[in-house]
Amino acid sequence: MSDADEVIRIRPGDRVVSDPTPGKTREQAIATDGLWSGLVRTEAGVTSGWHHHGDHQTSIYVVEGTVRIEFGPGGVHAADAGPGDFILIPPHLVHREVNAGSTPSQEVVTRSGTGPVTVNVEGPAPAAG
Known part of the structure; x- marks a missing residue:
């Protein structure tokens, strides 16, 4: 029986542990052609480094704690999420996660796409103005 024929x-x-980004711990559970899935933790009071996920579309389910995703030109846009919330991040969107809470956050993350799963960068494009 091949892997394609069984659970x-x-x-x-x-x-x-995989795909390091400053401030985050990613534990890879599944990595196949076109799919990555794992558990991500961010300690309380930590802001991750800026990064994107290449050609991957990313789905995040927040298990515990709080998560703020900062993104957009100058990093001025933000989306806040808590336990039970889902977050969808499109390919190539430069962003960072902030855990402004008093407890660690934990998320289940799944990515669909090909190529590098995490690309660390200096920051987002500057804001217009």
Whole structure:
């Protein structure tokens, strides 16, 4: 039987730390052609580095804590989410996560696409003006 013919279970101990971005811990559970899925943690009071996810579309489900996604020219736009919320981030959108709460945040993240999963950058394009 090939992997395509069976269900594969990934236990917590099977996850591997991957795709580092300052301020975040990503634990990869699944990485196949076109799909990445894992658990992401951000400690309380931490702001991640600026990054994007290349050609990947990203779906985030917030399990616990709070998450603020800062994005757009100058990083002036933001979307806030908490437990039970989903976030959708389009390919190539430069952004960073902020955990302004007093407890760590934890999210289940799934990405669909090809190429590098995380591209760290200096920051977003400057705001017009």
